[in-house]
Amino acid sequence: MTAKPLLAPGAARASTMIEFRDVHKYYGDYHALRGITATIRAGEFFSLLGPSGCGKTTLLRTIAGFEGISSGVVLIDGKDVAAVPANKRPTNMVFQSYAIFPHLTVAENVGFGMRREGLAKEALASRVGEALEMVGLKGFGARAAHALSGGQRQRVALARALILKPKVLLLDEPLSALDKKMREQMQVELIRLQRQVGITFILVTHDQEEALVMSDRIAVMFEGEIAQLADPETLYRRPNSKKVADFIGTMNFLPATILSEAGGKIEVTAKGFGAVTLTADQAPGDAAGTGAMVGFRPETLTILFDGQTAVDRESMATIEEVVYYGDMTYYDVKLDGTETATRISMRNVFGRPVLDIGTRTRIAWSPGALVLFR
Amino acid sequence: MKSSGLRIYTIAYLIFLYAPILLLPLFAFNDSKVIAFPLSGFTTNWFVEMWADAQLRNALKNSLIVASSAAILATGLGIFAARATTRFSFPGKGPILGLVMLPLVLPEMIVAMALLIVLLAIGIPLSIFTIILGHVLICTPFAIAILSSAFQSLDQSLEEAAYDLGESPLSTFRLIILPLVMPGIISSLLISFTISLDEFIIAFFLGGSETTLSVYIFGQFRFPAKVPAIMALGTILVLLSISLLASAEFFRRRGLARSGTKNTGGFL
Numbered sequence: 001m002t003a004k005p006l007l008a009p010g011a012a013r014a015s016t017m018i019e020f021r022d023v024h025k026y027y028g029d030y031h032a033l034r035g036i037t038a039t040i041r042a043g044e045f046f047s048l049l050g051p052s053g054c055g056k057t058t059l060l061r062t063i064a065g066f067e068g069i070s071s072g073v074v075l076i077d078g079k080d081v082a083a084v085p086a087n088k089r090p091t092n093m094v095f096q097s098y099a100i101f102p103h104l105t106v107a108e109n110v111g112f113g114m115r116r117e118g119l120a121k122e123a124l125a126s127r128v129g130e131a132l133e134m135v136g137l138k139g140f141g142a143r144a145a146h147a148l149s150g151g152q153r154q155r156v157a158l159a160r161a162l163i164l165k166p167k168v169l170l171l172d173e174p175l176s177a178l179d180k181k182m183r184e185q186m187q188v189e190l191i192r193l194q195r196q197v198g199i200t201f202i203l204v205t206h207d208q209e210e211a212l213v214m215s216d217r218i219a220v221m222f223e224g225e226i227a228q229l230a231d232p233e234t235l236y237r238r239p240n241s242k243k244v245a246d247f248i249g250t251m252n253f254l255p256a257t258i259l260s261e262a263g264g265k266i267e268v269t270a271k272g273f274g275a276v277t278l279t280a281d282q283a284p285g286d287a288a289g290t291g292a293m294v295g296f297r298p299e300t301l302t303i304l305f306d307g308q309t310a311v312d313r314e315s316m317a318t319i320e321e322v323v324y325y326g327d328m329t330y331y332d333v334k335l336d337g338t339e340t341a342t343r344i345s346m347r348n349v350f351g352r353p354v355l356d357i358g359t360r361t362r363i364a365w366s367p368g369a370l371v372l373f374r
Numbered sequence: 375m376k377s378s379g380l381r382i383y384t385i386a387y388l389i390f391l392y393a394p395i396l397l398l399p400l401f402a403f404n405d406s407k408v409i410a411f412p413l414s415g416f417t418t419n420w421f422v423e424m425w426a427d428a429q430l431r432n433a434l435k436n437s438l439i440v441a442s443s444a445a446i447l448a449t450g451l452g453i454f455a456a457r458a459t460t461r462f463s464f465p466g467k468g469p470i471l472g473l474v475m476l477p478l479v480l481p482e483m484i485v486a487m488a489l490l491i492v493l494l495a496i497g498i499p500l501s502i503f504t505i506i507l508g509h510v511l512i513c514t515p516f517a518i519a520i521l522s523s524a525f526q527s528l529d530q531s532l533e534e535a536a537y538d539l540g541e542s543p544l545s546t547f548r549l550i551i552l553p554l555v556m557p558g559i560i561s562s563l564l565i566s567f568t569i570s571l572d573e574f575i576i577a578f579f580l581g582g583s584e585t586t587l588s589v590y591i592f593g594q595f596r597f598p599a600k601v602p603a604i605m606a607l608g609t610i611l612v613l614l615s616i617s618l619l620a621s622a623e624f625f626r627r628r629g630l631a632r633s634g635t636k637n638t639g640g641f642l
Contacts, residue, residue, distance in 0.1 A: 066534055087540050099535035103553050113539035164539065 017042040017200045023072035025058055032058050034224035045194050047203045047211040050221035056204045060170050065089045077167055092161035093170040098153040100145045107141030110159045131159040151182045162197060171203045187213050208248045220244050241286040242373050245295050252342045253293045270294040272315060272335030276367045285373035292374040298345040300369035303361050310364035319359045329354050395612060402605040409601055420606040433590035436502055437571055440586055444509035445566035452517030452562055460525040478515040486579040500582025508576035513566040524558025557626045564622035568615060
């Protein structure tokens with residue numbers, strides 16, 4: 001008898017868990033999903049990110065089986081699930097409202113999906129116990145579900161879904177009802193849980209920070225379409241449109257003129273920066289008809305203090321607004337030769353003063369941090 | 375003072391509302407055939423006399439059969455209607471619901487006459503069964519109103535969660551929806567029962583030779599000697615109504631406590 005070969009982590013990651021092929025969904029005349037084509041890998045933490053009404057929840061519900069699709073194909077683990085009802089799919093969902101059954105105890109809630117497995121009472125109790133322990137609710141089994149706090153309900157909902165060992169766990173804005181502190185704590189716990197169980201997690205959220213913190217990959221959705229699908233770093237550093245750049249974090253934009261383009265090099269002059277040479281991979285972006293623009297994140301610019309010199313390039317600017325955040329200070333500055341304010345975020349260092357409005361200052365920047373939208 | 379004026383108004387209002395009802399037990403225990411003050415002495419004879427009346431016992435039996443059947447049928451129909459209107463949207467939903475709720479405001483006289491004409495035309499003999507039909511018609515809107523609010527307060531994701539966890543639509547209904555709307559169902563049963571029990575016009579028109587309690591009581595008022603026994607019966611009915619209403623409210627509140635939802639007002 002030969003032992004089953006253990007699946008190498010890399011191998012598991014490479015296989016596809018969910019595939020959308022040109023999925024469309026209409027509600028009457030309303031076109032909610034407009035040709036979604038994407039794959040979600042087995043074992044990854046995947047997020048659907050977008051403003052409300054962008055179709056992210058609809059897309060999640062098509063995986064769960066709560067929404068049918070108008071055309072296209074949805075494959076779960078290689079199987080077309082068009083004819084598979086929600087109660088027969090290898091997916092489980094954590095609902096935005098948690099949907100904890102109020103008339104049952106915590107243990108009855110968690111064990112709900114196990115009823116049909118026909119386990120003996122003790123075996124069921126120990127499985128429920130394990131699941132509760134996994135989400136940090138050991139000993140809560142006998143409590144009435146309606147007496148729990150928001151965070152505890154969330155954990156019960158997680159345990160109830162994970163106990164069935166689904167192939168995919170669907171999370172519909174699970175943290176939106178929690179306060180900031182609780183939300184941050186649950187973010188970390190969700191990541192830990194996902195690594196522990198190795199199940200594919202698909203999270204729907206409108207909170208870009210949450211998506212960046214938690215996800216292996218993110219699909220940014222606008223108006224029923226995926227605008228960009230990438231890992232968090234690529235999304236942040238190389239957004240493929242002004243719209244995505246605006247939605248994820250803060251990005252400054254300055255008008256630019258493209259001088260020449262040859263051999264993977266793009267010569268550009270941008271207001272405030274002068275002439276710069278960009279590489280082709282720095283121009284993934286669609287300006288959506290506003291004319292060419294260079295974009296850059298607030299932390300890629302640095303205010304130079306006395307004695308400091310720029311590693312790369314240097315410009316002059318006037319400070320127009322100062323916002324002090326304790327660990328950070330945000331400066332809105334006008335680079336010489338520009339009309340609009342540019343935001344710079346600086347980490348506050350002990351012993352270094354916060355600059356006043358009106359101060360003339362040198363700014364260090366690097367062409368590598370610019371993104372061209374055209 | 376403004377508040378004392380309002381207080382007098384409130385007290386007068388309550389006296390007008392309830393004093394007549396208080397007269398029932400007063401005369402039910404009064405040792406005189408004449409309903410008049412002063413009271414002459416205490417007796418429980420009228421209750422004994424009331425119970426000895428075979429006609430009354432028959433009317434009571436009829437009433438209980440009619441009221442229980444009407445309550446169960448109306449609540450059953452109400453469950454379907456409430457589920458359909460709160461969960462699904464379909465063409466003509468508004469007008470259909472309007473028509474279903476219409477008996478709530480339609481004069482009972484008209485309902486009774488129309489039903490009588492139809493029943494006679496198609497040749498169905500008048501009996502307890504025809505009274506039940508009429509009562510289902512007038513109880514169903516109440517049942518729908520009560521059950522709709524019960525179904526409405528159900529979070530739809532509870533159903534989806536049960537379905538997602540592997541249950542069929544039917545077992546989801548049994549395991550999740552039914553227990554959560556049960557207080558509403560019990561309320562609906564009790565209210566329908568009470569409405570049917572004291573309904574007069576339909577019972578009078580459609581009963582044929584069968585009488586319910588309300589019709590019997592009305593008939594007995596022609597005989598002054600019977601009035602004290604009627605008072606005794608009335609006393610029992612008052613107590614019965616209060617306990618039915620109280621238990622309806624008890625179940626409603628227990629349901630709220632169980633599901634942890636907010637009390638949004640009830641009957642008591």
